[in-house]
Amino acid sequence: MIPTDIALAATDLASAGWVKVGTVDDLPELEGRRTTIEGRKVAVFRLLDGFAAIDAECPHKRGPLQDGLVADGCVTCPLHDRRIDLGTGEVMGHEGESVSVHEVYVDGTDLWVRLVGAA
Amino acid sequence: MPATPNPTGASPSGARKILVVGGGIAAQSVVEALRDRDATARITMVCEEPRLPWDRVSLSHLLIDGSVDELQLRPGTWYEDHGVELLVGERVTELDPVGHTARTSSGIEIAWDRCILATGSDALMPPIPGIDQEGVVAFRSPEDCATIQASADAGRPAAVIGGGLLGLEAARGIAARGATVTVVHLMDRLMERQLDANAAALLAPAMEELGVEVLLEKSTTRMRGVDGHVTGLDFADGTTLDADLVVMAIGIKSRTDLAKAAGLEVGRGIVVDDRLQTSAPDVFAVGECAEHRGMVYGIVAPIHDQTQVCAEAVLDGPEAAYTGSILSAKLKIMGVDLVSIGAAEGSGATVEDREARSYRKLVVQEGKLVGAVLMGDIKGHELLLDKVRTGHEVDDALALLAEASQASAADLPDTAQVCNCNGVCKGEIVQAIQDHDLGSTAEVVARTRAGAGCGTCKPLVKEILLDVRGGNVDENTYLCACLKQTREDIAGQIRAQGLESVSEVAAACGTGRECGGCNPGLAYLVSEINGNRHREERHARYINDRVHGNIQKDGTFSVVPRMKGGKTTSDELRRIADAADKYDIQTIKVTGGQRIDLLGVKKEDLPAIWEDLGMASGMAYAKSVRTVKTCVGSDHCRFGLDDSMGTGIEIEGMLEGLYTPAKVKLGVTGCPRNCAEAYIKDIGLVAIEGGWEVYVGGAGGTEVRKGDLLCTVGDKDEAIAASITFLQYYRETAEYKERTYTYMERMGLEAVQAVVFDEERGAALRERFHLAQAAAIRDPWLERRKPVVANQFSELDTEAPVFGFAPMAGDEAEAPASSAAEPVLAAGSATLAITYSDPTDGSNDR
Numbered sequence: 001m002i003p004t005d006i007a008l009a010a011t012d013l014a015s016a017g018w019v020k021v022g023t024v025d026d027l028p029e030l031e032g033r034r035t036t037i038e039g040r041k042v043a044v045f046r047l048l049d050g051f052a053a054i055d056a057e058c059p060h061k062r063g064p065l066q067d068g069l070v071a072d073g074c075v076t077c078p079l080h081d082r083r084i085d086l087g088t089g090e091v092m093g094h095e096g097e098s099v100s101v102h103e104v105y106v107d108g109t110d111l112w113v114r115l116v117g118a119a
Numbered sequence: 120m121p122a123t124p125n126p127t128g129a130s131p132s133g134a135r136k137i138l139v140v141g142g143g144i145a146a147q148s149v150v151e152a153l154r155d156r157d158a159t160a161r162i163t164m165v166c167e168e169p170r171l172p173w174d175r176v177s178l179s180h181l182l183i184d185g186s187v188d189e190l191q192l193r194p195g196t197w198y199e200d201h202g203v204e205l206l207v208g209e210r211v212t213e214l215d216p217v218g219h220t221a222r223t224s225s226g227i228e229i230a231w232d233r234c235i236l237a238t239g240s241d242a243l244m245p246p247i248p249g250i251d252q253e254g255v256v257a258f259r260s261p262e263d264c265a266t267i268q269a270s271a272d273a274g275r276p277a278a279v280i281g282g283g284l285l286g287l288e289a290a291r292g293i294a295a296r297g298a299t300v301t302v303v304h305l306m307d308r309l310m311e312r313q314l315d316a317n318a319a320a321l322l323a324p325a326m327e328e329l330g331v332e333v334l335l336e337k338s339t340t341r342m343r344g345v346d347g348h349v350t351g352l353d354f355a356d357g358t359t360l361d362a363d364l365v366v367m368a369i370g371i372k373s374r375t376d377l378a379k380a381a382g383l384e385v386g387r388g389i390v391v392d393d394r395l396q397t398s399a400p401d402v403f404a405v406g407e408c409a410e411h412r413g414m415v416y417g418i419v420a421p422i423h424d425q426t427q428v429c430a431e432a433v434l435d436g437p438e439a440a441y442t443g444s445i446l447s448a449k450l451k452i453m454g455v456d457l458v459s460i461g462a463a464e465g466s467g468a469t470v471e472d473r474e475a476r477s478y479r480k481l482v483v484q485e486g487k488l489v490g491a492v493l494m495g496d497i498k499g500h501e502l503l504l505d506k507v508r509t510g511h512e513v514d515d516a517l518a519l520l521a522e523a524s525q526a527s528a529a530d531l532p533d534t535a536q537v538c539n540c541n542g543v544c545k546g547e548i549v550q551a552i553q554d555h556d557l558g559s560t561a562e563v564v565a566r567t568r569a570g571a572g573c574g575t576c577k578p579l580v581k582e583i584l585l586d587v588r589g590g591n592v593d594e595n596t597y598l599c600a601c602l603k604q605t606r607e608d609i610a611g612q613i614r615a616q617g618l619e620s621v622s623e624v625a626a627a628c629g630t631g632r633e634c635g636g637c638n639p640g641l642a643y644l645v646s647e648i649n650g651n652r653h654r655e656e657r658h659a660r661y662i663n664d665r666v667h668g669n670i671q672k673d674g675t676f677s678v679v680p681r682m683k684g685g686k687t688t689s690d691e692l693r694r695i696a697d698a699a700d701k702y703d704i705q706t707i708k709v710t711g712g713q714r715i716d717l718l719g720v721k722k723e724d725l726p727a728i729w730e731d732l733g734m735a736s737g738m739a740y741a742k743s744v745r746t747v748k749t750c751v752g753s754d755h756c757r758f759g760l761d762d763s764m765g766t767g768i769e770i771e772g773m774l775e776g777l778y779t780p781a782k783v784k785l786g787v788t789g790c791p792r793n794c795a796e797a798y799i800k801d802i803g804l805v806a807i808e809g810g811w812e813v814y815v816g817g818a819g820g821t822e823v824r825k826g827d828l829l830c831t832v833g834d835k836d837e838a839i840a841a842s843i844t845f846l847q848y849y850r851e852t853a854e855y856k857e858r859t860y861t862y863m864e865r866m867g868l869e870a871v872q873a874v875v876f877d878e879e880r881g882a883a884l885r886e887r888f889h890l891a892q893a894a895a896i897r898d899p900w901l902e903r904r905k906p907v908v909a910n911q912f913s914e915l916d917t918e919a920p921v922f923g924f925a926p927m928a929g930d931e932a933e934a935p936a937s938s939a940a941e942p943v944l945a946a947g948s949a950t951l952a953i954t955y956s957d958p959t960d961g962s963n964d965r
Binding site: 027036068072079 | 631670916
């Protein structure tokens with residue numbers, strides 16, 4: 001998921017489909033914030049051991065997932081408590097419902113996201 | 120009823136006189152068994168301890184949190200209601216089995232037809248040199264617990280001699296208070312009577328993880344001391360251990376002095392036959408003082424078996440025989456699940472998962488199940504106990520083990536004992552649920568006593584309830600449903616370990632790690648117990664409490680400024696109108712709580728609209744004190760009996776900013792016409808001729824419920840005092856998300872009144888209320904000037920303005936936000952006259 005070559009230049013990242021969305025300090029621990037990439041709303045989360053990014057709209061009623069509670073690698077939608085796995089994008093207990101999971105790359109303090117399929 | 124009249128049995132009035140000597144679990148149990156069978160017998164209970172009978176099995180709770188009052192087996196009124204004469208703080212000093220009389224320590228003479236001895240036991244204190252020094256205590260009484268607590272809180276190292284159930288529970292309690300503690304055990308493994316070597320080998324490291332050191336095969340030869348106070352232990356192998364506190368928990372010694380002096384046959388205990396009768400015909404004995412077929416039982420479950428048979432025998436009921444009990448034990452230590460039933464040694468089937476630290480074993484002898492040891496995963500232990508009891512034939516032990524691990528409440532036979540503390544089996548619980556239409560675990564516990572002891576069977580009680588009612592149960596029993604931890608469990612840990620944040624609770628108890636759903640509840644609990652001097656972690660709060668607005672279905676927020684008592688000014692209305700235009704508000708709605716709601720505000724616009732409004736947050740998004748609805752009252756109304764508007768504004772000012780288990784709405788109405796709907800509010804004040812009534816637990820939602828009349832008082836100050844005392848009690852004892860109306864139904868009005876109007880407890884509640892209020896953030900909207908996390912109100916693709924700098928705590932500020940008519944400066948100004956209540960400093964609180 002995450003590029004292994006360590007010293008990628010910003011231009012290399014950009015040409016590989018990555019988009020800089022902010023810095024690590026823009027995200028408080030265990031919270032999420034929304035960003036927009038190519039018109040697509042993406043929720044980026046800071047977990048205890050890294051970052052995660054998924055589509056920002058809950059498949060149920062389009063709740064803003066960046067505003068959900070984060071625990072155990074999942075986010076709970078603030079509108080109707082759907083729980084979504086940040087690793088797989090699956091809605092727990094609702095088979096077939098899911099959101100796209102995007103890649104996150106931390107370069108120093110910079111936070112980069114690459115939309116799924118943009119590689 | 121007597122089958123044959125007993126020559127000495129009937130007193131002149133016809134009712135039999137029964138004397139019960141003792142005031143522990145056994146005494147209480149036999150009294151209840153007697154009363155269940157005979158409504159007229161004259162029962163006298165002589166309780167030596169200076170307190171009502173209490174649940175000694177739960178003694179270790181006293182080390183963590185709580186008082187012995189909470190462990191009372193029955194409330195004081197029970198004895199009167201059930202015609203039991205209870206003498207507290209009296210000791211029976213003489214017993215004459217021939218003359219059928221007894222005499223107490225204060226010289227009271229008691230004539231009896233039948234006598235039951237339930238004198239219990241003392242801790243075994245072997246004659247080790249130095250054992251009579253200060254700092255050496257048993258683990259038997261609340262006084263022992265107080266000594267242990269004081270020593271642990273002072274950080275003094277402790278040793279617990281004895282690695283059985285009691286010793287481990289005592290050690291865990293000491294460790295939980297942060298002191299170094301070592302369990303010193305004579306044998307080569309812990310709990311050797313209940314566990315086989317494999318289970319014991321898992322137990323020792325589990326205890327060590329809880330901060331309890333374990334020393335095995337240590338025989339204490341001497342207790343060293345300085346100036347008559349213990350300082351350490353010397354062992355037979357030449358090693359030593361420093362300890363300023365030594366807790367003796369190596370076993371019990373039946374209290375038989377009274378029986379001996381009365382000439383009864385006494386061995387290790389008072390010798391009884393299968394009817395629990397002693398060597399004297401009309402004298403019986405039950406519990407830890409009794410020796411039956413050579414056994415003295417030191418655990419609680421056999422007591423209930425004994426007292427049922429004893430009650431039959433005492434009342435000359437149908438022939439009943441007690442033939443002994445299966446020994447079963449459950450360790451009551453949070454995080455260490457362990458159950459031992461019957462025989463631990465022997466062959467059968469074993470399933471071990473070292474990774475998960477689970478060990479499950481069945482012992483089979485001659486084709487019958489005779490024992491089980493369950494460690495780590497104790498599922499199905501009730502089923503196994505029942506099968507050991509009934510001598511279940513086993514073909515395939517492994518299959519039975521698998522069956523037990525899948526067993527649900529529905530699979531249990533009616534005879535399976537669910538609550539060992541109070542001896543309640545499944546059939547009784549099912550019956551009670553059906554007969555009395557019980558709908559919550561709390562009701563089942565109150566009615567059947569199952570779960571009222573150590574509480575470890577409560578999850579099963581709930582499961583049975585769910586099964587009987589087909590899932591139709593309405594309650595918030597667990598704060599953390601994943602780990603089945605109740606609010607009380609977690610609160611105990613927060614207090615005992617001084618936890619100050621949700622993360623610390625997660626680290627200490629594991630709570631909130633799995634689904635995270637309980638994090639907001641934990642955040643409340645941590646803040647409440649620490650009097651709002653906790654470490655706030657916003658990630659544990661709902662989005663509403665992170666940005667101080669109510670999230671709407673389109674992801675925008677609503678903004679409801681505080682408007683105390685529903686009273687506003689033309690200036691405020693003008694600002695609201697201007698803000699509505701400037702921020703393109705979709706809908707402006709007058710709320711039921713007499714305020715104005717601006718709907719459709721984007722997250723990043725929140726700081727700016729608050730700045731423009733210049734009003735405090737109405738906290739219409741939080742589980743907190745919301746509004747105080749008022750009528751105009753005596754200021755204008757020709758029926759008004761008192762100043763309801765002024766009183767409402769005053770009370771709202773006192774409560775603003777306080778978080779509560781669930782939202783709390785108030786109403787203050789100037790006469791019983793109830794224009795402010797005070798009768799259906801969580802707290803409602805109603806002016807009447809000559810005073811005020813205070814109602815609590817009203818509801819006007821899905822359910823409509825008139826509040827319970829908490830009190831009628833002479834003036835508004837008393838009404839306000841009663842309201843805040845009640846509110847604080849609710850804040851401290853309600854389940855998360857439990858509204859006052861379900862809370863009142865669960866607690867009962869009288870029980871609440873007893874606390875709120877108790878002089879000492881009421882004063883303590885008010886003091887804690889004021890401490891919490893002093894540290895509360897009265898206006899969270901001031902975070903527009905002092906955000907608490909990065910990008911609090913913005914996304915990565917939006918920006919929110921930050922307004923100047925917050926005035927420092929203690930700065931002189933002329934008008935608090937609550938002062939309604941203050942003019943407001945232009946947006947962006949840093950000089951807005953609003954005080955900021957720093958959570959760490961209550962001094963500038965208005």
